[in-house]
Amino acid sequence: MDKIPDGAILQMFLTFASVVMSGIMAYLVYLMQQRSRAKDLQDAQRERERERKDEQREQERAAIKDGICAVLRDHIIRTCMQCERDGYAPVQVSESVSHMVSSYFTLGGNGVVKSVYEGFRKLPHVHPEGGNANGK
Numbered sequence: 426m427d428k429i430p431d432g433a434i435l436q437m438f439l440t441f442a443s444v445v446m447s448g449i450m451a452y453l454v455y456l457m458q459q460r461s462r463a464k465d466l467q468d469a470q471r472e473r474e475r476e477r478k479d480e481q482r483e484q485e486r487a488a489i490k491d492g493i494c495a496v497l498r499d500h501i502i503r504t505c506m507q508c509e510r511d512g513y514a515p516v517q518v519s520e521s522v523s524h525m526v527s528s529y530f531t532l533g534g535n536g537v538v539k540s541v542y543e544g545f546r547k548l549p550h551v552h553p554e555g556g557n558a559n560g561k
Contacts, residue, residue: 490532497529501538505545514548 504522508514514522526542 494534505541512553516550
């Protein structure tokens with residue numbers, strides 16, 4: 426049997442070690458890529474969840490806004506109609522309705538409120554028979 430020179434054994438060992446280290450490095454790179462992909466998937470999932478919650482909040486905000494507009498519209502119209510039936514609008518009621526109308530239009534309200542309010546504004550602030558709201 427031929428003896429393998431010491432330099433050749435060292436060379437084979439170094440080659441073997443190089444191959445093994447390359448394999449280990451490749452595996453570590455693979456693990457890092459998998460971890461990065463998993464993190465990217467988690468980030469994307471978090472972003473989708475955040476967008477879903479933002480959309481839900483926006484829908485809730487719009488529903489609240491619409492609800493407030495509906496309540497304001499109802500109260501404005503009822504108050505204006507009652508004052509028209511009474512033939513006058515006390516100053517306190519006129520100021521309150523004015524604030525409600527301003528808020529209503531700021532929230533994006535529209536429609537019949539404008540024409541009802543224009544008629545309401547023409548009403549006197551005292552009872553047509555004189556005196557106060559109790560007719561005295």
